[in-house]
Amino acid sequence: MPERLISTVRGIGHRVVEAVWRLGYAARFFVATLFHSGASFRRFHLTIKEIYFSGVLSLIIILVSGLFVGMVLGLQGYETLQKYGSESALGTLVALSLVRELGPVLAALLFASRAGSAITAEIGLMKATEQLSAMEMMAVDPIARVVAPRFWGGVISMPLLAALFSAIGVFGGYLVGVVLIGVDEGQFWSQMQAAVDFRQDIVNGVIKSVVFGVAVTAIALFEGYDAPPTAEGVSHATTRTVVTSSLAVLGLDFVLTAFMFRGV
Amino acid sequence: MASENLIEIRDVNFTYDVRPVLKGINMNIPRGKVVAIMGLSGCGKTTLLRLIGAQILPTSGQVVVDGQVTSALDREGVFALRRRMGMLFQFGALFTDMTVFDNVAFPLREHTRLPESLIRDLVMMKLHAVGLHAVWNMRPAELSGGMARRVALARCLALDPMLIMYDEPFTGLDPISMSVIGNLVRRLNDALGATSIIVTHDVQESLRIVDYIYFMADGVVIAQGTPEEIRHSDTPFVHQFVHGEIDGPMAFHYPAAPYGADLEVEAAHA
């Protein structure tokens, strides 16, 4: 019995040490990415290509999801508000939920599953097929040429996607609330405008989405870069990206919300 | 005065984690020659290539490339050195998100400021040298293994390197493609006045094209010589390797207890 206990504890200890080690390695990787970002801006076309792959190609899923989320908010919101005779507050409900929370968070989660996993798989495969080694042997730093542009592509795309998600979500709420159900249009927009503050809500929402963009893209890049160069390795890395970045987004959301919306 | 050897490997030890891979190996690669390094899988041949390319540093000993000791080079120095080398990876390692043209143009675009018109001409010339200038617009996924490797070779040659390293260039190819690659290795080496190192298992093809061969086992050189000498060598390991014999210094049976004990034949008799 003590035999098994010892080996279990040793196993856990080993795992913890591995995790801390990996975290340190990831931090170093992140700093290296930032350091080597010069090329991403001097040769901006590299970054533009990555904005296309992370941002533009995620547009459909973001817009469709945003629309549906907004519509559901409109429906559910109406159901609940009408019990208190406050249907006129529907605009406020939809807009605040989206701009403060659902826009940045859901857009980040969708981004993680679509663009994040694509980035991890791509870099993992490049590593497995020795493309990164080949680049190194050609005296081109893979971090500057491959990793950094993807990082900035993701960071730039994320707030734009979140804004698009929120905007189309509000429209979805409008469609259901005003057009379908019949809430007063004037009330919908005017109450919303009175309640949504630019600095408090919108800017904070943008800040959140930038932070999420950094987190998701950095995690996706690291998992791809660190993946074992086998088919299994890459597939595990891809799932880990989605899981880890989703948890990171939700955790960071809590921290940021606590900071930003204290006492409101 | 440039030494006659482009590369000198002096008493190099390399340990991977706790496993010693190279144990005090010595090797000289003369300028302008095509040299083959042969040995069993996992004997450290690829490690040697990586040491020459300064991707890793020796635990002890020196790797001298064109008069420069790799461990004494800083990052700039390493990159400058690598610009004068080309390495052909086992399956080509072409960049899958670019066309063949962009792949071959990659080193030119990254390291020179040549105008696009000039780059176009150079890329076409390199592709023509490997016989593939017609596929410039294709993507790596559309190429066969042999073609991909030839394109990768064209990419290696983009900056007219002084040293070309080949990591298992003949693996997985049909006899015709193998012959084509072997032919290219020899002709391009001589045309460019470069030096080539081929890490390979393929004995027959190598014996046809190289000037000198090193045999590695257990982290050291156990035999070396010209193709003629190797063909007639009577060192047991070399003989077994060259003639593909199934038994010899490398035993057929993985070391284990006598087979009979496993089958419990002894027990039955008793």
Add this chain to the structure above:
Amino acid sequence: MERTTLDLWVGAFVVAGIAALLVLAFKVGNLGTFNHNETYTLWAEFENIGGLKVRAPVKSAGVVVGRVSDIQFDNQTFRAKVTFHVDKRYQFPKDTFAKILTSGLLGEQYIGLDPGGDPDNLADGDKIARTQSAVVLENLIGQFLYSKAAEGNGEKK
């Protein structure tokens, strides 16, 4: 380097994203109606501020003329000291009444300014002397019950 369709898509994407941000800022949020005009500061003391919060609106005749900037507890007078900014375009007479009102039945609370008739206006940093505190529900109920009880007693007599 030539332009590609890629650049077109990326450009369109960035424009759409910024447009969405602007739509959110102006149509959804209050940036359009928010005046960054000059303001001057006034303050007042209340017995009870109820649910008044910092950044609550200050309204007169129902129109937003300013915002609450600070709420403190005065340990000498044991009252709440509320500081607020008012748009410089609007001047109020010295005998203005400041009341804490609720928008709607269950809505948020705000400060309402009822102008008096004094020819002199309040200046930057002045105190509004006449205030009315927020209505606290419990007190209201207590008052109601008490007055009902008094009525009942009166009738009996």
